[in-house]
């Protein structure tokens with residue numbers, strides 16, 4: 001495996017070299033605590049401010065509305081539980097069947113604690129019906145939590161329309177924006193989203209750092225209690241190196257967004273067209289919906305996805321069967337099942353996630369080797385059935 005080809009960028013991304021450079025001084029002599037009154041601390045405060053400004057600029061909000069956290073999972077938890085704690089009389093949550101486990105597993109846990117949860121269905125293309133949302137909201141609804149873009153299929157939900165409905169019905173809206181930020185233009189100024197989760201490692205910052213957007217004036221209870229860092233929304237001494245890295249990654253993403261968006265989409269489309277042309281019995285998931293430009297989810301009929309991924313891995317191609325958080329289990333993806341994909345076909349799912357580091361030649365190589373690998377995986381799976 002000399003040159004491994006990484007096509008699992010919805011699971012995580014490499015740290016950009018510029019991000020690593022930006023972090024290094026903070027692992028060396030710039031170790032001050034931003035809360036300290038002496039000069040070691042004071043200068044660090046300015047670096048946090050710069051990072052906050054850069055992230056705010058990427059998502060189109062005020063820096064005052066950005067609060068740093070440990071990542072997407074924490075931000076999703078802070079948003080949902082923070083709203084519930086602020087409205088103890090409201091015991092109903094509206095979300096979708098295709099959320100990331102940071103929302104879905106949390107909601108299942110909340111059900112055990114007596115909350116009522118409505119999981120909105122999606123159609124066979126992964127699309128959401130606004131009428132279903134309108135119908136689900138009632139007087140008891142504490143919040144709506146809906147992802148901007150799906151981590152498995154890349155399907156983009158109509159967030160502006162969703163936020164309009166939530167505002168009309170005066171229900172808080174939390175958006176899991178983890179897959180959208182850095183991949184598509186996100187402009188919070190155009191929406192009435194109240195809260196949004198952001199994760200650094202999905203756009204070339206390190207793992208373990210992210211943020212939550214909290215609309216100015218919107219009140220939520222924190223998850224943690226302690227000092228006044230992040231104005232009390234997220235106490236605990238700030239992971240300065242990671243926050244600096246997140247800020248740098250946000251700046252790079254904003255600079256790259258315009259031209260990379262099209263370049264990556266062209267590569268993804270080539271991959272998709274190539275699969276459909278060269279390999280029999282392939283299904284593309286969510287192909288009829290607006291999608292992230294970097295994501296291709298495909299099902300290969302008669303294939304065990306895990307077996308195909310292993311063959312791909314042996315040939316230097318890293319991809320995934322869907323959500324990495326759940327992929328230790330051999331169960332088909334909850335997203336594909338919600339789309340009505342038959343279990344047997346959902347088992348043959350492979351997700352490819354490109355990044356701005358993905359090159360033309362890499363896509364060509366995938367298209368060269370995939371037909372053979374799928375054929376081999378199909379033979380293996382037939383043999384297993386017989387055996």
Ligand SMILES: *Cc1c(COP(=O)(O)O)cnc(C)c1O
Pocket residue numbers: 010011070071072073074076100102147149150151176178179199200201202208210
């Ligand atoms: C990765 C991901 C998360 C979790 O973010 P972490 O920073 O890894 O905790 C949440 N939601 C979506 C849609 C994701 O893709």
